[in-house]
Amino acid sequence: MEVGDYKRFLLLSMRNKFVVFIKKYFLYSLRSTIISLFLPVIIFFIAFTGWISYHLAVTQLEENAYKNVDDTVFQTKSYLENRLYDVFEQLVAFSNDPKTLDLIDSEFSEVDPNDYVQMNNSLKVIHLTYNTIIESILVDMHNGEFSLYRSDFRKNFNQFPYKKYTEEYRGSKQGFYWHNEHPDDIFASKSEVVSVFKLIGNEHTKANGILLFNLRKSFFENVLNKSLIGDHGYLTLVSRDGTFNSKTVSDEYRLSPKELSFLQSLQDEKGRYEFKNAFGKNMTIIYDTIGVNKWKVAAVFPTDEILKKVNYIKFVTVIIILILTTIAILIANFLAKYITNPVSTLVYQTKQINENNLNISFSHKGPREIGIMKTALDDLLVKIKTLLAQIRLEQDEKRQLEFSIMHAQINPHFLYNTLYSIKGLSDMGMNKEASSMITALSNFFRISISRGKEIISLEEEIAHIQNYLIIQEMRYGDDFSYEIMINPSLLNFKIVKLTLQPLIENAIYHGVKQKRGKGTIFIKGYEINGIVCLEVIDNGLGIDSDKLRIINEELHSKGSNSSTIGIGLRSVHERIKLHFGEDYGLSIESVAGVGTKTMVKIPKSRGD
Structure with missing residues (x-):
């Protein structure tokens, strides 16, 4: 998902949710205000109206409570049905x-x-x-x-x-x-x-x-535990051969064998029923059926727990009726302004949120609920900004990494020096050597391109560095020699393209060329515990311990822009981690005056 699409999705979801919630709160508050204004006229009917409202509210709360649990069961069932159908479809297709x-x-x-x-x-x-x-x-x-x-x-x-x-x-x-x-x-x-x-x-x-x-x-467990149904409620998967419970509950809330058997025998695909268990607890079960295997997703919970807010509403309603009866005239106008104005302001400010306007500061003047909504809106905007900044940072790192790859693949300096060496060989009449160098150069760039593939076989990577070493050896004559020792059984495994060439280039320019006499470069490949290890070893000047420590720290520091290590090494390390995971990548060991060893660790993989 692109940044703009992700941004619009978050904004739309947040704005719709809060606008609907605030409108409902606004209508409820407006109704309370209108009733308060008419209290002087209908003082006799206020208690009667309050009790009617209470019973309606209780009925609605019960319906909403059961509906919420039913929605939870349905959504859980639908998600499990989709995922299990996918798996079952794979089994059918394979069979x-x-x-x-x-x-x-x-x-x-x-x-x-x-x-x-x-x-x-x-x-x-x-x-x-x-x-x-x-x-x-x-x-x-x-x-x-x-x-x-x-x-x-x-x-x-x-x-x-x-x-x-x-x-x-x-x-x-x-x-x-x-x-x-x-x-x-x-x-x-x-x-x-x-x-x-x-x-x-x-x-x-x-x-x-x-x-x-x-x-x-x-x-x-992850699917069933996402839904919280009270302190002692839980979701369970019921089949003819057993159950799968979302969490462990005490014996007084568990289904007995008799109750479980009854649930297993139900023929209806979905429904709700209540019963009293052996511990005297009134329990409710809401269930739905997964189509792919006819298992039931059932929510099991104490009835009084899901309806515990009803008594609270009853108490609050009685108190409110008494208060409104005695002081309604005094607070009518105050309530109208105190409740309506902050909600209207918050609704207006919420509607101002769009993809180009995230710097909104929500005002808070009103009841505690308005403060809760204001805090929630502020927190969501902060999270959106953080997520968008993270997405931009990751995309910037990706683009920088792509640039590094392009830079490593097309090296004008290397191409210029090689072509100049070929010209020198031709001028000296060494046409056979010039032809060999041209062949090595063409093979080098052919493998570098690799028809756009990022992952190639280790055999192709070895052929690539062989061409590179042929060119360098012909350019520098007797300055260095090399030896490649790769276990043949590893050649068919996959590796990120252009992994070894930057390491060998470092070994030549920063290793053997800096010492007196002829240098040697060893390229080794072997397997340890299912991990392919590739080593580039030189007997050059090596690196002192302080500089080596800085190099390793910067190599493993994500997002570092220091120039201590080259763009080639960083590109190799980051691309390996990107393709194979954080457990793989480069490590560098060196002893000043003795030489340097750079190791690449990748998994044994035959896929792309």
Whole structure:
């Protein structure tokens, strides 16, 4: 979302919410004022009118209270239904994939090894796309001979208990089932999960097995815990095989097995009913049904807790009636000005808010409620300004980073020196060397462009620096030599383009060229605990400890504009973090007079 769109969205939401609220408050206040003005004439009817208003208010409050809970249940149900349908749709699509159907209808000996790769890639995409919901995935067929899974934990079994599942789950024509909160019996995660799966196997298929998605308990907790329904109310997911409660409550507010069984047996998709539990508590349940698996989202709460404001309103109403009866004439005009004017002023000021006018100071002259609304408006405007400033800062950093990348990709000074060296070789009749240098230069820029791709393979990155080193070696003759030692098994993994070239450039210009005699540059690549480590090591002059400390501090200081480190190093470090996360990037080690080692850490990744 662009800054302007985000800004307009926040402003519109804030303004509409407060204008509606203030108008309602204004109408209520105006009604009270009019009644006060007519009190001298209708003093006899004020008590009667007050009691009618009280009963209407109580009725409306009860309706609103239940409506608010009902809205909460509906919104929670709708959100869960959308997300669970997305997951279920992925399971259905995967089960109907031609590769899956071929696997089901064929003998294991006929399975093409490429099917493993293709199906594993499909599972990887599903797991990454829905990682916030899906904790683990299992595909197990042909009695365990064909097995794929996506999980951070090992499987709990050598052979899937297919017979146990088929005995426990029956009745679905398509073979799809849902299992409410339960211990993970598939993987050694030692956590609670919710499962959706398809059992495979009938007289028409050659494979017995399961396609299973384990859903994260934390996903359901986050959704259900967002809604607060009193101190002892809670949301619960109810299915025929159990429940999933949003929070832990004391025994007197829990559903007993009898009450739970009744709720599970209800045929209506939505509704409300009240009952008295074994502890004598009057409880209310408002429920709605998720379409994708027919589970009920139910709000369970003590009835008196949701209606506790009714007695408060009754007390306040009686006091107000008595006060108005005795002093209405004296305060009528004062109330009209004291209530109406501040609200009108606040409404007018709120309407002045637009995307070009955020510097509004709301005045506060009136009741405490006006002060609360004024404070809320001020806080929201401050948050909007802060968010917009943060968005602008992030966009500025992004543009600066893009500029750094362009600067590193198109280096006129390097191109000029190389072309001048090629001219010198041609003038000396060294056409073969000039041709080699031109070839290296063209390959260098071909890989630099990479058809606009930001992520390339490590093999392409190594080819890129080899061309760069060929050019530099031909330019500087015997000033330095280099050696590349990269584990071949790492070449297919992905890396951010132009990661190593700036590091080698630093090693040449700030390392080996500054020392006497011939220098050496080593480029190493290896893997440690699933992390690809790339090192550029030189035996140049090195860096003293104070300067090295400053360089590392500035390298890891986001937004720093110091010139101590070059634009190339900062660009490499920031781009790695942008693409792979905060755990990856550059680190520099150096000993003065001995040399410098720059290390790059990136994850093992075969995706773009």
